[in-house]
Amino acid sequence: MSDHVAIVTGANHGIGAATASALAAAGCAVLCAYWRVRDAVDPGVPQAYRDNRAMDADRVVAGIVAGGGRAAAVEADLSDPAAAARLFDTAEELLGPVDVLINNATGWVQDTFTPAVRDGHGRALRPVSADTWTQQFTVDAMAPALLIGELARRHAARGARWGRIVGLTSGGDLGFPTEVSYGAAKAAQTNYTMSAAIELAPLGITANMVHPPVTDTGWVTDAVRAGVAANDLLVHVAGPDEVAGVVAFLVSDAAALVTGNVIVLR
Numbered sequence: 724m725s726d727h728v729a730i731v732t733g734a735n736h737g738i739g740a741a742t743a744s745a746l747a748a749a750g751c752a753v754l755c756a757y758w759r760v761r762d763a764v765d766p767g768v769p770q771a772y773r774d775n776r777a778m779d780a781d782r783v784v785a786g787i788v789a790g791g792g793r794a795a796a797v798e799a800d801l802s803d804p805a806a807a808a809r810l811f812d813t814a815e816e817l818l819g820p821v822d823v824l825i826n827n828a829t830g831w832v833q834d835t836f837t838p839a840v841r842d843g844h845g846r847a848l849r850p851v852s853a854d855t856w857t858q859q860f861t862v863d864a865m866a867p868a869l870l871i872g873e874l875a876r877r878h879a880a881r882g883a884r885w886g887r888i889v890g891l892t893s894g895g896d897l898g899f900p901t902e903v904s905y906g907a908a909k910a911a912q913t914n915y916t917m918s919a920a921i922e923l924a925p926l927g928i929t930a931n932m933v934h935p936p937v938t939d940t941g942w943v944t945d946a947v948r949a950g951v952a953a954n955d956l957l958v959h960v961a962g963p964d965e966v967a968g969v970v971a972f973l974v975s976d977a978a979a980l981v982t983g984n985v986i987v988l989r
Contacts, residue, residue, distance in 0.1 A: 724746070724749040724750035724751045724974070724975070725750035725751075727750070727751045727752070727822050727823055727885075727974075728751065728752045728753075728754070728814060728818045728819045728820060728821045728822060728823065729743075729746050729751045729752070729753045729754070729821070729822075729823035729824070729825060729974070730753075730754045730756060730810055730811070730814055730821055730823070730824055730825065730870070731743045731746065731753055731754070731755055731756065731825040731827060732756045732757075732799075732801065732825065732826055732827050732828035732866070732870070733756070733757060733758075733827040733828030733829065734753075734755035734756060734757050734780050734783055734796075734827070735755070735757035735758075735759070735775075735776075735778050735779055735780040735783065735796075736775035736776065736778055736940060736941070737775065737938070737940030737941070737963050738827055738891060738935065738938060738940060738963045738966050738967060738970075739755075739757070739825070739827040739828065740755075740780070740783045740963065741962075741963035741964045741966070741967035742825055742827060742966075742967040742970045742971070743755050743780075743783055743787065743794065744783065744786060744787060744967070745964070745967040745968060745970065745971040746823065746825075746970075746971055746974060747787040747790065747792035747793075747794055748790065748792070748971075749971055749974070749975065750792075751792075751823060751974070752792070752793035752794065752818040752819065753787060753792070753793070753794045753795075753818075754794070754795055754796075754797060754810065754813065754814040754817070754818060754821070755780040755783050755784055755794060755795065755796045755797070756780075756796075756797050756798075756799045756801075756810055756828070757778075757779060757780040757796065757797075757798055757799070757828075758798060758799060758800055758801065758828065759776070759777050759778065759779060759798065760776040760777060761773075761776075761777050762776060762777075763847075765846055765847045766845060768846055768942055769941060769942060769944060771941045772940065772941035772942040774941075775940065775941045779796060779798065780796035780798075781796055783796065784796045793818060794818075795813070795814075795817045795818065797810065797813050801828055801830075801861070801862045801865075801866035802830065802857075802858070802861035802862055802865075802866070804865070804869060806866065806869075807866065807869035807870045807872070807873045808869075808873055810870070810873075811870075811873050811874070811877060815877075820877065820881060820883070821874060821877070822874075822878065822883060822885060822886045822887065823886070823887045823888075823974055824870055824871065824874050824886075824887070824888045824889070825889050825890075825891075825970060825974075826866070826867040826870060826871075826888070826889070826890040826891065826912065826916075827890075827891045828862055828863075828866065829859075829862060829863050829891075829905070830858045830859045830860075830861060830862030830863055830908075831859070831902075831905060832849065832855045832858050832859050832902075832904060832905065833846060833847065833848050833849060833901060833902050833905070834848065834849045834850060834851045834852070834855040834859075834902070834903055834904050834905075835848045835849070835850065835851065835900070835901050835902075835903060836850075836851055836903060837901075839901070842901040843901075843946075843950065845946065848901060851903060851904060855904050856904050858904075859904035859905055859907075859908045860904065860907075860908045860911070862908075863905070863908035863909055863911070863912055864908045864911035864912050864915070867890055867912045867915055867916070868912075868915045871888060871915060871916070871919050871930075874886065874888065874928075875919070875922075875923055875926065875928070878923075878926055878928065879926055883926070883927070884926065884927040885927045885928075886923070886926060886927060886928035886929070887928065887929055887930075887973065887974045887978075888916060888919055888920075888923075888928060888929070888930040888931070889930075889931055889932070889933060889970050889973050889974065890912050890913070890916045890930075890931075890932045890933070891932070891933055891934075891935065891966075891970075892909040892910075892912060892913050892932045892933070892934050892985065893905065893906065893909050893934060893935075894906030894907075894909050894910060898910075912932070913932050913985060916930045916931070916932050917930070917932075917983055917985075920982045920983035921983065924982065929973070929978065929979065929981060929982035930982055930983065931973050931981060931982060931983070931984045931985070931986060932984070932985045932986065933966065933969055933970055933973070933985075933986050933988065934985055934986065934987040934988060935961060935966045935988050936957065936958065936959045936960070936961045936988050936989050937951050937957060937959070937960050937961070938960070938961045938962070938963060938965075938966055939960055939961070939962060939963075940963055943960055947960075948960055956989075957989070958989040959989060961988065965988075966988065969986065969988060973986075
């Protein structure tokens, strides 16, 4: 993988940071895109998770470089329509042409149609509004669509014949109650990615979505673990490295025949 360059969004913590490190370990150069989020204090969300979301990606890059890899960190507000092109420009300038895109970032907001003010884990809820929709959809739907389009345009222009797109999703057939805009935006991203799998196949690009299990990126409390244990459809509380391992497989040559799938991890 030493001749490949990846952009990983949301790479300052959690699955994004683990994925950047896993791809670098496989030989990819990695542009770690991130956006520092400073969440309001919420008794239902551990302080460690809020701290993680407010970090930059410098430590991720430092770890990659210490291991002999190539990486750079760029803070980018993906709600800005111009961010996609700027990320590709930066990656090309610092690392080379991009042929791997990992759409991991989220504008995560918990909103709901009900009058409830907290979910079953004690986390604060907001009523659905234009603001919650915009926060979620610009990052989780618009940005992946623009990033995929940017990859496709540049890939075709240079006559490349190998590429990988992997997105991270959540929710289910019945949406995502208490995180309704999050679930809807991820459904939109899934649709874009499945379309990319078909449209970009002639360019040698595969496109898949990964649906992780409950993953402890700092937000999992004892109440969440108890909820997983009590739910017959949930099997594991995963670590970010476990999910990143699946993403790294989808990027590898071994996954050349895997495209157009939503891969559900349990």
